[in-house]
Amino acid sequence: xxxxxxxxxxxxxxxxxxxxxxxxxxxxxxxxxxxxxxxxxxxxxxxxxxxxxxxxxxxxxxxxxxxxxxxxxxxxxxxxxxxxxxxxxxxxxxxxxxxxxxxxxxxxxxxxxxxxxxxxxxxxxxxxxxxxxxxxxxxxxx
Ligand SMILES: CC(C)(COP(=O)(O)OP(=O)(O)OC[C@H]1O[C@@H](n2cnc3c(N)ncnc32)[C@H](O)[C@@H]1OP(=O)(O)O)[C@@H](O)C(=O)NCCC(=O)NCCS
Numbered sequence: 001x002x003x004x005x006x007x008x009x010x011x012x013x014x015x016x017x018x019x020x021x022x023x024x025x026x027x028x029x030x031x032x033x034x035x036x037x038x039x040x041x042x043x044x045x046x047x048x049x050x051x052x053x054x055x056x057x058x059x060x061x062x063x064x065x066x067x068x069x070x071x072x073x074x075x076x077x078x079x080x081x082x083x084x085x086x087x088x089x090x091x092x093x094x095x096x097x098x099x100x101x102x103x104x105x106x107x108x109x110x111x112x113x114x115x116x117x118x119x120x121x122x123x124x125x126x127x128x129x130x131x132x133x134x135x136x137x138x139x140x141x142x
Contacts, residue, residue: 001048001049001050001055001084001087002048002049003046003047003048003087003088003091003092004046004047004048004049005044005045005046005047005095006045006046006047007045008040008041008045012045012047012049012054013045015047015053015054016045016047016054016057016059017032017033017037019054019055019056019057019074019076020032020057020072020074021033022074022076023074023075023076023077024072024074024131025131028131028132028133030131039061040059042061042062043059043060043061043062044059044060044062044095045057045058045059045060046058046059046060046088046091046092046095047088048084048087048088048091050079050084053076055075055076055079055084056073056074056075056076056079056084056085056087056088057072057073057074057088058070058071058072058073058074058088058089058092059071059072060092060096060104063105065100066100066101066102066103067101067102067103067104067105068096068101068103068104068105069104069105069106070089070092070104070105070106071106071107073085073088073089073106073112075088085115086115086118086119089119090119093119093120093140093142096142097142101142102141102142103139103140103141103142104121104139104140104142105137105138105139106121106137106138106139107130107135107136107137107138108121108123108135108136108137108138109133109134109135110127110133110134110135110136113136113138116138117138119140120140121138121139121140122138122139122140123136123137123138124136124137124138124139125137
């Protein structure tokens with residue numbers, strides 16, 4: 001299993017869209033491909049490749065010189081709870097720290113809060129709805 005960073009012009013980005021659509025949108029009856037993804041050209045994209053296939057992905061938006069937001073984290077169903085998500089998160093956080101970021105935030109689905117807590121994030125603020133699901137904002141220092 002290896003951590004990889006890719007840009008929106010690479011085949012891995014197309015694979016990551018398919019994974020995000022299957023894990024984060026299709027189960028909700030939504031279509032990732034109908035969303036405006038144009039801002040993603042400026043964002044950072046990370047993944048974990050196992051046996052030649054992308055099994056986990058996340059995207060990072062830069063909010064300021066020192067602050068970033070993690071979005072669109074998805075692990076393929078047959079790889080969930082095997083440590084791929086944590087490997088991806090920890091690798092991504094190490095890269096962001098190296099690049100000078102001091103704080104990372106995200107919107108966590110309620111069901112994923114224990115995963116982010118295990119990876120050092122703390123809940124902040126009230127619960128809110130996003131893509132029809134309850135979420136909490138979480139953040140951690142780097
Ligand atoms: C949530 C998700 C990203 C976690 O990635 P993962 O690779 O499955 O997580 P890991 O195997 O690294 O889990 C590490 C620890 O996090 C916690 N954890 C992970 N998923 C959890 C869940 N669904 N419920 C409770 N705890 C969970 C556990 O403590 C786990 O350790 P354990 O398996 O030894 O008990 C992944 O399961 C996923 O893509 N889920 C569906 C989409 C989703 O919810 N994405 C997040 C949107 S905000």
